[in-house]
Amino acid sequence: MLMRECFPFYASDGFECKLERVRAAHGASPLGPVVLVHGAGVRSKIFEPPVEMTLVRYLAEAGYDVWLENWRASIDLPPSQWTLDQAAVYDHPAAVRKIIDVTGASTIKAVIHCQGSTSFMLSAAAGLLPQVDVIVSNAVSLHPIIPNVSKFKIICCTPLLGCLTPDLNPQWAIQSNTYVQKALVGLVRLTHHECDNDVCKFTSFTYGTGFPVLWRHENLNEATHEWIRHEFASVPISFFKQMSRSVRAGQLMGVSHLNTLPKHIAAQPAKTQARMVFITGDKNVCFLPESQMRTYLFFNEQRRNFHSFHLLAGYGHLDVFIGQRAAVDVFPIILDELNRPTH
Ligand SMILES: [Zn+2]
Secondary structure, three states: OEEEEEEEEEOOOOOEEEEEEEEEOOOOOOOOEEEEEOOOOOOHHHHOOOOOOOHHHHHHHHOOEEEEEEOOOOOOOOOOOOOHHHHHHHHHHHHHHHHHHHHOOOOEEEEEEHHHHHHHHHHHHOOOOOOEEEEEEEOOOOOOOOOHHHHHHHHHHHHHHHHHOOEEOHHHHOOOOOHHHHHHHHHHHHHOOOOOOHHHHHHHHHHOOOOOOOOOHHHOOHHHHHHHHHOOOOEEHHHHHHHHHHHHHOOOEOOOOOOOOOOEHHHOOOOOOOEEEEEEEOOOOOOOHHHHHHHHHHHHHHOOOOOEEEEEOOOOOOHHHHOOOHHHHOHHHHHHHHHOOOO
């Protein structure tokens, strides 16, 4: 049994976000708080697929006070044309402050995925998360590197898509209302034949080039493959525009002109003392493993033999968390890294 509590919080620009606290039923969490941060176009439920052991349960039962952050990209919150800069400056520092306030802890740890990772890492590197002492980042952080065919797609298609629609939404595969939505669903059906789940196929169309892009089918159980139908929804074109610029630059680029963020975040030393742990699947075709390796090298340059990098054999992008064997192959690595000394 797990105990759950909800904590709404306001990002510092007033956007209302949500935190969910999950603890083992006995209530003891001697290892302190850890925040889990989801990616784009999903919600914090993405960490709780229908598998025997989720990362949330695994960490709670190990003694962590688990916090699930729904930041402005969450499909449980009102849609907006969000940017990674806004999340970095407004959402994540406010979420961390809220957790510190409620728990009374002096430091917290974080497990962050994809665009939750890029934005959280942006925030940490800009010195906005001094309370976070360990960060486990999956898939991509400061250096988004994608396959050439995906690069061509995002750079060429984003301006065109931006003229036709304010967002992309895998839910259109279930219900589409406009000609543009219907045409995109038709395009996906024409070009994707890897499974019979239209939402699964639309996520591949949305997030890159692959069949599929976000997981390896053999790593998901049937229930999880079915469950994703309701876990992927709207992603704004503002995100694709920022990622397109960042991919061209080979590093995250600020686009919102916020004073607290440098335009080229990786052009100067990061303002964080946190120990960084980079993980990614060796079969990740959404963001290539080189993405995480580059950011690892960036941090290793600043403090040698302190940070870590793990390449997960046989894994892709999100199956690192939702895969049917992730509790055996991946979660022990995450737990072990969270438990290591932070100095
Ligand atoms: Zn599928």
